[in-house]
Amino acid sequence: MNPLGEKYLRKDFLPFLFCPGCGDGMIVQAFLQAVDDLGCVDDLALTAGIGCSAWIGVYMHVDILKVLHGRAIPAAIGIKATNPSRKVVTFTGDGDCLAIGGNHLLHAARRNIDMTVVMVNNQIYAMTGGQVAPSTAVGSKTQTTPYGNLERQLNGCKVAIAAGATMVSRWSTAHPKQLIKTFKKALNHKGFSFIEIMSQCPVQTGRYLLGSGSPQFNFQWLKDHCMKEEDPSKWAEIEAQGNIPVGDFLQVEQPEFMAEVARMNQRVKEAQAKGGDR
Amino acid sequence: MNPLGEKYLRKDFLPFLFCPGCGDGMIVQAFLQAVDDLGCVDDLALTAGIGCSAWIGVYMHVDILKVLHGRAIPAAIGIKATNPSRKVVTFTGDGDCLAIGGNHLLHAARRNIDMTVVMVNNQIYAMTGGQVAPSTAVGSKTQTTPYGNLERQLNGCKVAIAAGATMVSRWSTAHPKQLIKTFKKALNHKGFSFIEIMSQCPVQTGRYLLGSGSPQFNFQWLKDHCMKEEDPSKWAEIEAQGNIPVGDFLQVEQPEFMAEVARMNQRVKEAQAKGGDR
Amino acid sequence: MKKGRIKVMLGNEACVEAALLAGCRFYGGYPITPATEILEIMSRRLPLVDGLCLQMEDEIAALVAVVGASWGGTKAMTATSGPGFCLMQEAIGLAVAVEAPCVIVNVQRGGPASGQSTSTAQGDFYQARYGSNGDYSLIVLCPSTAQEMFDHTIKAFNLSERFRIPVIILSDEVVGHIREKVFIPDADQLTFVERKVPTVPMEEFVIFKPEENGVPLMPTFNTGYKSPVISQAKSLNGNRGNAKEAVENIRRIVSKIEDHMDEFAEVQVYGDEKAETAFVTFGSVCRAARSAVDMGKEKGLAIRSVEVKTVWPFPDHLVRRALAGAKRIVVAEMNLGMLQREIERVIRQPEIKIELFSKIGGIYPQPQEFLRFLEEKR
Amino acid sequence: MKKGRIKVMLGNEACVEAALLAGCRFYGGYPITPATEILEIMSRRLPLVDGLCLQMEDEIAALVAVVGASWGGTKAMTATSGPGFCLMQEAIGLAVAVEAPCVIVNVQRGGPASGQSTSTAQGDFYQARYGSNGDYSLIVLCPSTAQEMFDHTIKAFNLSERFRIPVIILSDEVVGHIREKVFIPDADQLTFVERKVPTVPMEEFVIFKPEENGVPLMPTFNTGYKSPVISQAKSLNGNRGNAKEAVENIRRIVSKIEDHMDEFAEVQVYGDEKAETAFVTFGSVCRAARSAVDMGKEKGLAIRSVEVKTVWPFPDHLVRRALAGAKRIVVAEMNLGMLQREIERVIRQPEIKIELFSKIGGIYPQPQEFLRFLEEKR
Amino acid sequence: MRKEIIFTGFGGQGIILMGVIIARMMEHFPDLQVTQAQSYGPASRGGACRTDVVISDQQINYPKSSRPDVMIFMSEEARKRLLSEADPEKTLVIYDNTLIKEIPTAYKKTFAVPATGEAEKEFKNRMVANIYMLGATIELINPGSFDVLKKIVASSVPKKFEELNIKALEAGYEYYRTHKPAESPAASR
Amino acid sequence: MRKEIIFTGFGGQGIILMGVIIARMMEHFPDLQVTQAQSYGPASRGGACRTDVVISDQQINYPKSSRPDVMIFMSEEARKRLLSEADPEKTLVIYDNTLIKEIPTAYKKTFAVPATGEAEKEFKNRMVANIYMLGATIELINPGSFDVLKKIVASSVPKKFEELNIKALEAGYEYYRTHKPAESPAASR
Amino acid sequence: MKGAERIEIDRRYCKGCMLCKYICPCDVYDLGQERSDLDYLMPHVARIENCKVCGLCEQHCPDMVLTVVAKKKGKEKE
Amino acid sequence: MKGAERIEIDRRYCKGCMLCKYICPCDVYDLGQERSDLDYLMPHVARIENCKVCGLCEQHCPDMVLTVVAKKKGKEKE
Numbered sequence A, B: 001m002n003p004l005g006e007k008y009l010r011k012d013f014l015p016f017l018f019c020p021g022c023g024d025g026m027i028v029q030a031f032l033q034a035v036d037d038l039g040c041v042d043d044l045a046l047t048a049g050i051g052c053s054a055w056i057g058v059y060m061h062v063d064i065l066k067v068l069h070g071r072a073i074p075a076a077i078g079i080k081a082t083n084p085s086r087k088v089v090t091f092t093g094d095g096d097c098l099a100i101g102g103n104h105l106l107h108a109a110r111r112n113i114d115m116t117v118v119m120v121n122n123q124i125y126a127m128t129g130g131q132v133a134p135s136t137a138v139g140s141k142t143q144t145t146p147y148g149n150l151e152r153q154l155n156g157c158k159v160a161i162a163a164g165a166t167m168v169s170r171w172s173t174a175h176p177k178q179l180i181k182t183f184k185k186a187l188n189h190k191g192f193s194f195i196e197i198m199s200q201c202p203v204q205t206g207r208y209l210l211g212s213g214s215p216q217f218n219f220q221w222l223k224d225h226c227m228k229e230e231d232p233s234k235w236a237e238i239e240a241q242g243n244i245p246v247g248d249f250l251q252v253e254q255p256e257f258m259a260e261v262a263r264m265n266q267r268v269k270e271a272q273a274k275g276g277d278r
Numbered sequence C, D: 001m002k003k004g005r006i007k008v009m010l011g012n013e014a015c016v017e018a019a020l021l022a023g024c025r026f027y028g029g030y031p032i033t034p035a036t037e038i039l040e041i042m043s044r045r046l047p048l049v050d051g052l053c054l055q056m057e058d059e060i061a062a063l064v065a066v067v068g069a070s071w072g073g074t075k076a077m078t079a080t081s082g083p084g085f086c087l088m089q090e091a092i093g094l095a096v097a098v099e100a101p102c103v104i105v106n107v108q109r110g111g112p113a114s115g116q117s118t119s120t121a122q123g124d125f126y127q128a129r130y131g132s133n134g135d136y137s138l139i140v141l142c143p144s145t146a147q148e149m150f151d152h153t154i155k156a157f158n159l160s161e162r163f164r165i166p167v168i169i170l171s172d173e174v175v176g177h178i179r180e181k182v183f184i185p186d187a188d189q190l191t192f193v194e195r196k197v198p199t200v201p202m203e204e205f206v207i208f209k210p211e212e213n214g215v216p217l218m219p220t221f222n223t224g225y226k227s228p229v230i231s232q233a234k235s236l237n238g239n240r241g242n243a244k245e246a247v248e249n250i251r252r253i254v255s256k257i258e259d260h261m262d263e264f265a266e267v268q269v270y271g272d273e274k275a276e277t278a279f280v281t282f283g284s285v286c287r288a289a290r291s292a293v294d295m296g297k298e299k300g301l302a303i304r305s306v307e308v309k310t311v312w313p314f315p316d317h318l319v320r321r322a323l324a325g326a327k328r329i330v331v332a333e334m335n336l337g338m339l340q341r342e343i344e345r346v347i348r349q350p351e352i353k354i355e356l357f358s359k360i361g362g363i364y365p366q367p368q369e370f371l372r373f374l375e376e377k378r
Numbered sequence E, F: 001m002r003k004e005i006i007f008t009g010f011g012g013q014g015i016i017l018m019g020v021i022i023a024r025m026m027e028h029f030p031d032l033q034v035t036q037a038q039s040y041g042p043a044s045r046g047g048a049c050r051t052d053v054v055i056s057d058q059q060i061n062y063p064k065s066s067r068p069d070v071m072i073f074m075s076e077e078a079r080k081r082l083l084s085e086a087d088p089e090k091t092l093v094i095y096d097n098t099l100i101k102e103i104p105t106a107y108k109k110t111f112a113v114p115a116t117g118e119a120e121k122e123f124k125n126r127m128v129a130n131i132y133m134l135g136a137t138i139e140l141i142n143p144g145s146f147d148v149l150k151k152i153v154a155s156s157v158p159k160k161f162e163e164l165n166i167k168a169l170e171a172g173y174e175y176y177r178t179h180k181p182a183e184s185p186a187a188s189r
Numbered sequence G, H: 001m002k003g004a005e006r007i008e009i010d011r012r013y014c015k016g017c018m019l020c021k022y023i024c025p026c027d028v029y030d031l032g033q034e035r036s037d038l039d040y041l042m043p044h045v046a047r048i049e050n051c052k053v054c055g056l057c058e059q060h061c062p063d064m065v066l067t068v069v070a071k072k073k074g075k076e077k078e
């Protein structure tokens, strides 16, 4: 264990169940670094769904509720609703978040409830062995698209923006420094933040999509294909070249849901004290 | 029955279960007019979910599969998948489509499967008696937001665009002519089209949101608040005034899913005939 | 007699009233007839007590949010009807697996599928017990009056906290939509159970080690225990368990309830307890059966009506006792014969045929029909 | 003997092979261990026969798309495991209500909730029958070998078409993931049932009027009948029904199956049909029980093993017959006692205790343990 | 004493509210039990709509009406579908004769109230027909409780419609006083 | 005749494939039945991984191994967890001695194969250790079927790795020929 | 100029919403006294001579029960 | 200039992914011969003298098992 691990990991849960060279472990580390920098470990409450990436939070010694496939966001809402001062963070995979869980993303974003969704995008369903995900590129051969994927990608960041998220970023495991910074920004953002992290999965994505199961190769692939570009109007071009725009895309201030709830409750109780029933 | 009704309605299902002055009946008529103009009634196959608006298609004498709340789109996909030459149209409410069914909208749009989703937006859950919908304006008092709605609206058109729909329009029941034209465009569009129709619900929306249960008042409200504006950059301004942009927002050509499937099957079978197994 | 007040209330309203008294402060819901009033009234009432009522995007999100709120340290509930109850099944399993106390109301309507949204039915009898995957157990209570809607809701919260499980109130349209007088005891006249939280230092605490009563202490997220809570079969420390640990985990979450049934199981008998003719009923049908018993009495017919109040875990023992000596057993229910199967299982006397008086399609049985059934089928 | 070929296949693969032979041309699915191979193999095979395999966004969409495809006029199926099976419950009710023939495979894994994804279990026994809301019925088949995965899949398609219902293949991880020799008869050696479509003029056709066999003709969307198909309780012409019509509709969709059980119900007996000691099993446990019967025989113990192949509607009659004369009945299953309850219900002799040999946690029972159970519990 | 009353009409007329008001009144009668049960079609307006109120001095088990003492019809469709539930000899059949042409003479006890017509004519608002009807029938339902009824009506309608409703209620009561049926069945049982 | 073989190691070594290949071979032996059952942990790599193959001239009911004739260990963790399933007297314990230091002497029948070491050294590819191991053990599993095995291996791996795998297979077989255990248990039962 | 020969309102299904009356630019309708089969007060065609057969009422009728029958050509001048 | 006193690799959990070796700009690591407790070949710290204590290897190690211990200040000149 390195010192960060010594400080924050659940020793009795080790080793990580991730495969050798999996990006998920790197995300554990980057997140803990951000938490350490902010000194906010006691404020955290995490949720997760089902998938490899859903295990990221389990190894951290903080409150975590790991629920059903696709349902990490409503679980987070329940926790936040009852503990408004906690920093609630959801770890979810691209399948977990965009396939089965897509609707919850829309609705959490539109509510602008103060929480952070960290979506780990390894471009595949890894846990179940390499099936196509909504994030898999057109043409890719996976275990369920043996002749090439015909479905266009769902762009989590675009969807989050359309639904009303007030902070949206995308980075990769090859950007640990930026990632740490963005984590910190999100942890302090008042509202709904969405962070997509491109992450290597040597075993499934590597093997089926990229043609190599080597961790190094897969890590390098991310380095080569993630290009910083924060202007949405330039994304199409980058994407057309098979590359992935990364950066801090959006951060705006909007009324936050739990704060609005508190204001409403206050107002309603005052009105009632005055005798009106509405 | 007027002549259009005589020609196309299921006589033994009448009367419509809609309340007096409900916009849903006007949508039946406008849709049938479009179908009549195109002469495509035999090509149609409809699906619907649950809600007042979900009954729109039931009265038309065409194939219709009315399924579960929120699930009209996957039902349509199953029908289209097995009958690629049919014109498949889904009638769905704002709750049906954007609340419980939001995820299916995302995925049908990204697939660009050739079908039309007609989302009837009466800004409320009408069938169940006037609860808040994702389309209800902030501040509105409904049966489940007695102190005012705190959740920001989900904009179906924006979401459909972000997810990859290739045709997107919004009109209202106060625009029957434009609606008929847009229906015709959608019925001929090769790909996923999304049509949002602002519609009056005098009984729930009228009563709870707009303060009058009069059909005329509610109809006039739509006339007054729907403003033609097809440039997305100007929407925010219109919306800030409490108005609703309408128009034909988007139409582009992209590879259509069922056509791609057919090409793939062809290719794969040819490869197999040549002896390769992939 | 208890102190309190009397109010004419909708069954669904009585449920809300009781939930608030029991300390419910989070409600996650989704509208559906005939349960919608619970959500609507909650949305009016919860803000007044600093609670939160959320209309979620669907029933799945509703129950998962309830589970989140429960682990957040709050008493929480949801309500729905058949189609929504289907959607909640996976999350019911979740609540069982993560041992999150919560209350789920199913105000039954006609099925299958969309069925008959405004009509009553009792077709979710087995679904309430077995609708989720795998081995599990939970408690299901069946009220028949607005008063019982109130009483059972208090009981449901207490049992959910006592056992750390989802408790289901299996009501139906008749009970949810009836308006009648409800006695609301003053809060100090009632007993409220609260989940037990750990007090030992974090390092010494083993998250899923049961106390004597089979239930582990609950380190909710407001206690500072930094709890790992996963939906998989787990070992005592909360990590994924191996096969042996999985066995222990599953057996424990089932037996913590089934070994303590005498704490809560309830079967009532109305009418002549020694009568040879017995009706067996649950939920709203109890009421019609009672009237039938009364009518029978007027006509000189001795009848008992056995009312199963806690239908799951099925109280074999109590039902057997309540039916002891009965020669003719008629199960009356608004489905095609579900409770009947349990009675067949429990009353293993081949000479007694377990008859079924079944009403479906939303048609609530009339007392006269019970008596007619007894005559005609004789 | 039938003509055909022998191939070593995974149980899940045998299922696909049979489905394609039976004419399945649409598959809507979502990956989940241990059912994923069915989706994966379908995605390779269907394009070769001009079919379509769609990985949908979730299990709800998967089954609803299957129902759509079925009404589209195509034989269609899906497969899943516990958590996904939960999500499909509402749409199972839909398939029942709109009488859409389809096949649903549940390759069981450990529950509750996420449970043990890679381990076997039989905890969805009741869920398969009662997981959806309201009164309904459907057929559930339980294979125990890769060969039965094949045979039951053919049978499932045939029954689904015959009765216009969803047929569930309740398999488990052991059967889904076993590889063994499967005999694949040539297509002309098999019988395939196709749904009956109407031929009368559209105006004369009444969409939900049953034929003699209780099943209405199916005017699928490729027949030109302009069919109105709603998920509500309906009248014969397809419109929302009143109470009376609802009763008729619901009774019919249940009795069309339950009145014709002799067409498909299947219970097998392995070993000594007259033995006083009987195991009762279903699914993969049948195999271990057979080995136990053989081992017992070697030791001079006479045992019969009663294998319930079609578990729903539960074949009371056949099971009673297969158990006639048994003095000691041990139900062996990988759950905490589900089949046991049905046996208790069916064998109403108070002197016979229905014993339970239960293995959970993903631990497949060894034949020796059956014998040990017989000795120890004596 | 058990009295069963059925209110019926179509959705949107406020039929259910009539039952609710009667039920809520009973909070003021400690010795009486009450149940009010409703059933309605799926659409919010139109469709038959019905509520059963039972008043008794005993615990009420069966909460629906099986041999109604009073039936109040407020639409022609409701009359068509539900009149058969009335006992021609015993049931007092009250009907809105603006909407219902006639009741077969087989029904011995009847009382016609032009609630909708009066509401439209006198109050320019069909929505108060139900309250008018309540005023006209309260003496037949629970004699001597008009004052309680007035209180409950006032608290059951939005503030801004309170005056209108009370006026309609009083007009209905007046109609009763001037037109009441010969024999009051409420007194007779 | 019933022969039970267990292959075990960790995820990613291709343990399951070894069982699959043996099972598929049996298509070429009409008189033999075969079952291959597997179990593995949730992650795709790491975690214990195991497959049971049963070969018999009778119908195979119980498809798992309860008293294995042969066990093949390809990781230290697998040895730790599963060696207890071996019968010290009867089970032939085969192990990859690159990864497994030793087998307690209580186990009478053992055979060490440096599969991973050879794969790394000779073929610069750990991924073929399993095929090497198959080559080294086929005579102990199903004597005389090396040619069938070769055919099945060729059709079980991607075209571009076919040659490599066949070489590894042959190298394993060669290792067996030169190092085979004194008594062949396959022959002895 | 076009004119209406007659305007048919299908009394089986009219729900008296009066959108026809509201939308008519030529003040053809009044609120009537007659009730449809569904118990609603129907519109009354009070001033058919005003009708320009613009079709708006027919197009807006939510129950599709309204038919404006134009005068036959040649009849116009009568 | 900074230097490493030692580099610790926790053999209980190292999975031999060699991302440390890959990311190191100073060629400090070789593929080793020793196996971790999880049966993977671990990296070998072959040229510790090259190490600039940039921390990249530690930050990139997906199993958080790697610790670069910098020389204490003052020791640098030794």
Ligand SMILES: Cc1ncc(C[n+]2csc(CCOP(=O)(O)OP(=O)(O)O)c2C)c(N)n1
Pocket: A050, A051, A052, A053, A054, A068, A069, A092, A093, A094, A095, A096, A097, A120, A122, A124, A125, A126, A127, A128, A133, D030, D031, D032, D033, D059, D083, D084, D087, D114
């Ligand atoms: C309801 C349900 N359906 C399916 C599954 C099976 N399942 C587990 S993880 C997973 C996909 C995970 O993919 P992703 O979210 O991308 O996570 P990754 O493993 O790639 O990190 C699936 C389909 C499940 N557990 N529950």
Ligand SMILES: Cc1ncc(C[n+]2csc(CCOP(=O)(O)OP(=O)(O)O)c2C)c(N)n1
Pocket: B050, B051, B052, B053, B054, B068, B069, B092, B093, B094, B095, B096, B097, B120, B122, B124, B125, B126, B127, B128, B133, C030, C031, C032, C033, C059, C083, C084, C087, C114
């Ligand atoms: C699973 C499920 N949840 C809830 C319902 C209840 N329900 C029926 S319609 C409806 C809302 C309809 O609103 P919308 O889609 O906007 O249609 P509208 O009635 O407004 O046209 C709801 C919540 C249901 N039928 N099924």
Ligand code: SF4
Pocket: A017, A018, A019, A020, A021, A022, A023, A024, A052, A053, A122, A126, A127, A200, A201, A202, A203, A204, A205, F043, F044, F045
């Ligand atoms: S399968 Fe992929 S994502 Fe999952 S642990 Fe392995 S490398 Fe990571």
Ligand code: SF4
Pocket: B017, B018, B019, B020, B021, B022, B023, B024, B052, B053, B122, B126, B127, B200, B201, B202, B203, B204, B205, E043, E044, E045
């Ligand atoms: S409730 Fe509203 S949407 Fe529904 S039928 Fe009535 S007016 Fe139309």
Ligand code: SF4
Pocket: B021, G009, G013, G014, G015, G016, G017, G018, G019, G020, G021, G042, G043, G060, G061, G062, G063, G064, G065, G066
């Ligand atoms: S618009 Fe149609 S339904 Fe409405 S009043 Fe006019 S004719 Fe009747």
Ligand code: SF4
Pocket: G004, G023, G024, G025, G026, G027, G028, G050, G051, G052, G053, G054, G055, G056, G057, G058, G068
């Ligand atoms: S056709 Fe035009 S002018 Fe004539 S009645 Fe209708 S709306 Fe008025």
Ligand code: SF4
Pocket: A021, H009, H013, H014, H015, H016, H017, H018, H019, H020, H021, H042, H043, H060, H061, H062, H063, H064, H065, H066
């Ligand atoms: S990066 Fe970490 S896990 Fe990978 S080889 Fe280096 S020390 Fe081991």
Ligand code: SF4
Pocket: H004, H023, H024, H025, H026, H027, H028, H050, H051, H052, H053, H054, H055, H056, H057, H058, H068
């Ligand atoms: S700290 Fe930097 S220089 Fe030193 S070993 Fe690690 S990566 Fe190489």
Ligand SMILES: [Mg+2]
Pocket: A051, A093, A094, A095, A120, A121, A122, A123, A124, A125, A126, A133
């Ligand atoms: Mg993924």
Ligand SMILES: [Mg+2]
Pocket: B051, B093, B094, B095, B120, B121, B122, B123, B124, B125, B126, B133
């Ligand atoms: Mg709506």
